[in-house]
Amino acid sequence: MDSLLYTATSGASRVLKAQHVRSNNLSNADTAGFRADMERVSSVPLLGSGFDGRTLVVTNSASTRFDSGDIVKTGRALDVAIMGAGFLAVQTPDGSEAYTRAGNISVDTTGALTINGFAVLDDNGAPITLPEYQQVEISERGVISVTPPGGGADIMVGTLKLVNPADGQLQKESDSLLHTVDGVALNADETVQLNSEHIEGSNVSAIDELLSVMSLTRNFEMQVRMMKTAETLAQAGNKLVSAK
Numbered sequence: 001m002d003s004l005l006y007t008a009t010s011g012a013s014r015v016l017k018a019q020h021v022r023s024n025n026l027s028n029a030d031t032a033g034f035r036a037d038m039e040r041v042s043s044v045p046l047l048g049s050g051f052d053g054r055t056l057v058v059t060n061s062a063s064t065r066f067d068s069g070d071i072v073k074t075g076r077a078l079d080v081a082i083m084g085a086g087f088l089a090v091q092t093p094d095g096s097e098a099y100t101r102a103g104n105i106s107v108d109t110t111g112a113l114t115i116n117g118f119a120v121l122d123d124n125g126a127p128i129t130l131p132e133y134q135q136v137e138i139s140e141r142g143v144i145s146v147t148p149p150g151g152g153a154d155i156m157v158g159t160l161k162l163v164n165p166a167d168g169q170l171q172k173e174s175d176s177l178l179h180t181v182d183g184v185a186l187n188a189d190e191t192v193q194l195n196s197e198h199i200e201g202s203n204v205s206a207i208d209e210l211l212s213v214m215s216l217t218r219n220f221e222m223q224v225r226m227m228k229t230a231e232t233l234a235q236a237g238n239k240l241v242s243a244k
Contacts, residue, residue, distance in 0.1 A: 019220075041057050072199055075197050078113075097125065103194075123162075142160035
């Protein structure tokens with residue numbers, strides 16, 4: 001088989017995987033705290049007889065963009081947005097600790113705080129559960145206070161676990177949460193600040209992602225044309241050989 005066909009096939013495969021990454025980003029353009037993914041590729045020279053002028057494309061695991069999204073005021077007491085660097089700690093179903101920038105905190109029927117179904121952790125790494133309350137407030141340091149039913153003095157329930165990892169210490173996994181590379185839970189960082197009654201949106205630019213998808217579609221069509229050209233060349237070569 002002509003090596004041109006291998007080259008075109010590797011290029012088309014890379015484009016399909018890149019389209020999957022871009023389409024996922026585009027579908028999460030309105031997801032609170034979502035961090036956009038970036039496809040990563042590397043070129044490998046195709047060695048063989050004759051002039052080594054062809055290159056294959058190898059797709060590597062996607063990386064994640066950590067720049068901040070837009071901060072929007074919601075007026076909802078349980079919405080929080082991290083100002084600057086930092087992450088909220090949540091608990092995964094297997095009991096491990098993960099991290100997110102999504103600040104759309106909810107309260108279930110038992111009073112447990114959750115973010116997108118994951119339990120919110122306090123600064124000791126334990127899930128937070130609210131007692132019955134009339135009003136709830138979260139300070140810029142993540143301290144949660146509630147007013148008992150009927151009024152009275154505020155009661156401090158706990159403090160959100162806020163972390164500030166170093167660059168390259170987190171990676172996104174299939175649950176869309178960020179996990180430490182070494183699997184070790186991070187320590188709470190008191191310098192991380194919150195903006196209550198606000199929420200951070202996705203850092204995805206819908207326009208950029210849409211333009212990238214369109215460009216990738218044209219690229220895929222070009223790779224398919226190269227495959228057809230390789231087939232035409234192979235058929236012409238077969239005719240020349242059979243004519244002898």
